Amino acid sequence: MTSFSSIRSLLSAPCPGGEVALRGWVYRTRSSGRIVFAVLRDSTGIIQVTIKKGNLPDDQFEAAAAASIESSVEVMGTMHQDERAPGGYEVRVSSLRVIGTALPFPITEYQSEELLLDNRHLWIRSREQTAVMKVKATLLAGAREWLEENEFVEVTPPIFTQNACEGGVTLFKLRYFDRDAFLSQSAQMYLESLIFSLERVYSITPSFRAEKSRTSRHLTEYWHMELEEAWVDNEGNMRIQEELVSAMVAKVLRERREELELLDRDPRALEAVRPPFKRVPYSKIIDLLREKGFDIDFGSDLGAAEERAITEDERTPVFVTDFPKECKAFYMKENEEDARTYKCADLLAPHGFGEVIGGSERETDLGKMLRRMEELGIPQEPYRWYLDLRRFGSVPHSGFGLGVERIVKWVCGLDHIRDAIPYPRTVARVYP
Numbered sequence: 001m002t003s004f005s006s007i008r009s010l011l012s013a014p015c016p017g018g019e020v021a022l023r024g025w026v027y028r029t030r031s032s033g034r035i036v037f038a039v040l041r042d043s044t045g046i047i048q049v050t051i052k053k054g055n056l057p058d059d060q061f062e063a064a065a066a067a068s069i070e071s072s073v074e075v076m077g078t079m080h081q082d083e084r085a086p087g088g089y090e091v092r093v094s095s096l097r098v099i100g101t102a103l104p105f106p107i108t109e110y111q112s113e114e115l116l117l118d119n120r121h122l123w124i125r126s127r128e129q130t131a132v133m134k135v136k137a138t139l140l141a142g143a144r145e146w147l148e149e150n151e152f153v154e155v156t157p158p159i160f161t162q163n164a165c166e167g168g169v170t171l172f173k174l175r176y177f178d179r180d181a182f183l184s185q186s187a188q189m190y191l192e193s194l195i196f197s198l199e200r201v202y203s204i205t206p207s208f209r210a211e212k213s214r215t216s217r218h219l220t221e222y223w224h225m226e227l228e229e230a231w232v233d234n235e236g237n238m239r240i241q242e243e244l245v246s247a248m249v250a251k252v253l254r255e256r257r258e259e260l261e262l263l264d265r266d267p268r269a270l271e272a273v274r275p276p277f278k279r280v281p282y283s284k285i286i287d288l289l290r291e292k293g294f295d296i297d298f299g300s301d302l303g304a305a306e307e308r309a310i311t312e313d314e315r316t317p318v319f320v321t322d323f324p325k326e327c328k329a330f331y332m333k334e335n336e337e338d339a340r341t342y343k344c345a346d347l348l349a350p351h352g353f354g355e356v357i358g359g360s361e362r363e364t365d366l367g368k369m370l371r372r373m374e375e376l377g378i379p380q381e382p383y384r385w386y387l388d389l390r391r392f393g394s395v396p397h398s399g400f401g402l403g404v405e406r407i408v409k410w411v412c413g414l415d416h417i418r419d420a421i422p423y424p425r426t427v428a429r430v431y432p
C-alpha cells in the first residue's frame, strides 16, 4: 500500500531526488502544452507539482491537464529544489490519479461577501479560513490545558432551558412539546449549581442570542467558554481570566506562527499579552471617555464605539470593573463600598477589539437578590431552583463567560466575527 506524506512533512525535511507520494486538492493550475504546473493543497500546506508529457502515461497527462481547481488527486514523483516554487521545492510527477473531479469552482478571486456566504461550504476550504480554524482549535486546546492544570472539571450543562440568564431581549423562544422554553444564553446558573460538588467547573457550549443588530461582533449562535469558581472573589476571578487568556495566546504563539503570518497578523501584537492586565473602574472610564469627547454619563452601558476608544491605544487586554447595576444582570454581587455598582468586570481586548469576557462575583445574599429581582420585575418562579442554591450551603463564588469567536477575532486580527466560525449564524443567515 502506498504511504502518503503530508505536504508539511515533505517541505520541512525535503530529500531532493527522493520518491514521494502525496494527495490533496488542486489549488492552482496552469498549463503550457506539454507541461502542467499545478499547486496542490492538503490540510498542512501547499506544494508545486510539475507534470510533463512523457514522464507519465499519456492518459494520466491528459487527466492532469484537464484537472480543474479543487479536483482531488493522488500523485507520485520525485522532489527537486526550485527557488520559484512555494516552499522552495517541487514534485516532478511520474504518476497521477484523479480521485474526484470538480465542477467549475463557483468562487474565483474577487467575490462579493454574499456569494462567499452562500458558498460557505466551499469557501471554508480557503487557506485563510483554514488558518483561522487551526488558531481557534489551538486556543481551545490551550484553554483546556490550562484548565486541567488548574483543576477545573469540564461539565456539560443543558441547552434547552426555562431561564433567561442574560435578560429577555435576546432570548430565542421555542415550543418544547406543550411548554415554552428557550435556547441557552449562558450556562452560568447551571455551572453555579455544580460548584457545590466540584468547586471549579467549566463548560464550552453554544450560546444563543437573538441579536437583531448587524454588527461585526455579534452572532446569534456562538461558542461560550464559561468558568465558575467556589471560594473566589471578583479579584480572584480576574486573576483566573488573565492567566487563562495569556495561556491561550501563548500556545498560539508557540504553535501557530505560520497561520498568523498567513493572516497578516503580526505576532508582536500578541507577545505583550501576559498577566497582570490593567484594571480600570467604570467610573474612571466614564471620565476618560468624556475627555475623549463622548457624551456619556454614569449609568450608560459601553457600546462598540466606547470600547474601541478605551482600548485603541492599549497593547494588552484591560478589565473594566465595577459597572453600575443598570448595565448588568441581577445575579451579580453588590459592591460593599458603593451600592450603585456590582463586583464585576468585563475584559476588553486591545487595539480596539473590545469585550471578550463578561464576569462577576455572584450575589449570595438571598434577601438582596430577591429585592433586586423585584425591582427589575423578574418573576421568582422560573428561578426557584437557582435561588435554592443560596439556601443550601452557599459560598462566595465568581465566574465568567468568554466569547470564543471574540477571542479568535482578536487573536487573528479579523475585521468581522463571521470569519471566526465556519458557519456563522446572524439575523440575516442560517444557510448553509
Ligand code: 4AD
Pocket: 165, 166, 185, 186, 187, 188, 209, 211, 217, 218, 219, 220, 222, 224, 226, 227, 355, 356, 357, 358, 359, 360, 399, 400, 401, 402, 403, 404, 405, 406
Ligand atoms: O457578557 P455576557 O452576556 O455574559 C454572560 O452571558 C454571563 N452569564 C457569562 C458568565 O458569567 N458565565 O456574555 C459573555 C461573553 C461576552 O463577553 C462576549 O465575549 C460573548 O460572550 N458574547 C457574544 N459573542 C458573539 N456573539 C454574541 N451575540 C455574543 N454575546 C456575548
Ligand code: MG
Pocket: 346, 355, 357, 358
Ligand atoms: Mg457582556
